[in-house]
Amino acid sequence: MTHLLQTHAHLDHVAGLPFVRDVFPQVPIFLHSLDKVNYEEAFSRAKSYGMYFPRQLPKDNIIDIKNESELTVGETRVKIYHTPGHGTLFTFLVFKFES
């Protein structure tokens, strides 16, 4: 695993990250820069819903992405589009496979 691409920081998308980082401690997490506040508050918000998480979300090696950011995953180009809808900071990923 080389990249963790977060479409958004809702709890169901970030709760497993501490466990993934146990296995892949250096893998970077790519997250929309404006979604960081939701990421940082995900577990405290969960407590308000009566959910408790014994782990902390990773705080290191988090890479900001923005609308129309591009990155390379192996031989695949990925372009990021900010697409509010499901969440205000939801991002859509377009994978361009090149042979």
Ligand SMILES: [Zn+2]
């Ligand atoms: Zn969601």
